[in-house]
Amino acid sequence: MLGSRWLVDSATTIAKALGVSDLLIGLTIVSLGTSLPELATSIMASIRGERDIAVGNVLGSNIFNILAVLGMAGMLTPSGVAVSEAAIQFNIPVAIAVSFACLPIFSSGNRIDRWEGFLFTFYYVAYTVYLILDAMNHESLPIYNTVMLGFVIPLTIITLVTVAVQQKKARQR
Structure with missing residues (x-):
C-alpha cells in the first residue's frame, strides 16, 4: 500500500x-x-x-x-x-478493441502461443509510444499514426483470420 x-x-x-x-x-x-x-x-x-x-x-x-x-x-x-476526454475518445476504445481482438486468440487451442505473446507485447509498446508522442505533441505523430494504422490493423486482421482458420481445422479433426 x-x-x-x-x-x-x-x-x-x-x-x-x-x-x-x-x-x-x-x-x-x-x-x-x-x-x-x-x-x-x-x-x-x-x-x-x-x-x-x-x-x-x-x-x-x-x-x-x-x-x-x-x-x-x-x-x-x-x-x-x-474521466478525461482523452480517455473517452482514445484509451477506453483501445481497451475495448484489445478485449475483442483477444477473444479468438484466447480461445484458439486454449493457449497464448509464443508468437501471440510477441504480438501482444508489440501492441503494448506501440500503444505506449503513441501515448508518449501524443503527450509531447510530437511532429512525427501523424506519420506514426499512418504507419501504425497501415500495419496494426492488417496485422490484427491477419492474426484473427489465422486463429479462426486454426480453430476451424482443430474442430474438424
Missing part, C-alpha cells in the same frame, strides 16, 4: 514538473509499476504449468481494477471520478 502511494505521488510530481498529463503517467509508469507483480506471478505460474493461475491472475486483476477500484473510487469520492 505504501509503495503504491509513493509511486502515484512520485509519478504525479514528475508529470507536473515535466508538464505531462496525469493520464499519460497513469497509463504508462503507474500502470506498469503496479502491474509488475502480476507479470511476475503469471510468468512463474506459466513456467510451473499452472495456466489457470497465470491467466486468472491477469483477468482477475483487470476485472478488479475496472469494477472494484473505479467503483470504490467513485463511491468514496464526493464529486465522483472525472
Whole structure:
C-alpha cells in the first residue's frame, strides 16, 4: 500500500514538473509499476504449468481494477471520478478493441502461443509510444499514426483470420 502511494505521488510530481498529463503517467509508469507483480506471478505460474493461475491472475486483476477500484473510487469520492476526454475518445476504445481482438486468440487451442505473446507485447509498446508522442505533441505523430494504422490493423486482421482458420481445422479433426 505504501509503495503504491509513493509511486502515484512520485509519478504525479514528475508529470507536473515535466508538464505531462496525469493520464499519460497513469497509463504508462503507474500502470506498469503496479502491474509488475502480476507479470511476475503469471510468468512463474506459466513456467510451473499452472495456466489457470497465470491467466486468472491477469483477468482477475483487470476485472478488479475496472469494477472494484473505479467503483470504490467513485463511491468514496464526493464529486465522483472525472474521466478525461482523452480517455473517452482514445484509451477506453483501445481497451475495448484489445478485449475483442483477444477473444479468438484466447480461445484458439486454449493457449497464448509464443508468437501471440510477441504480438501482444508489440501492441503494448506501440500503444505506449503513441501515448508518449501524443503527450509531447510530437511532429512525427501523424506519420506514426499512418504507419501504425497501415500495419496494426492488417496485422490484427491477419492474426484473427489465422486463429479462426486454426480453430476451424482443430474442430474438424
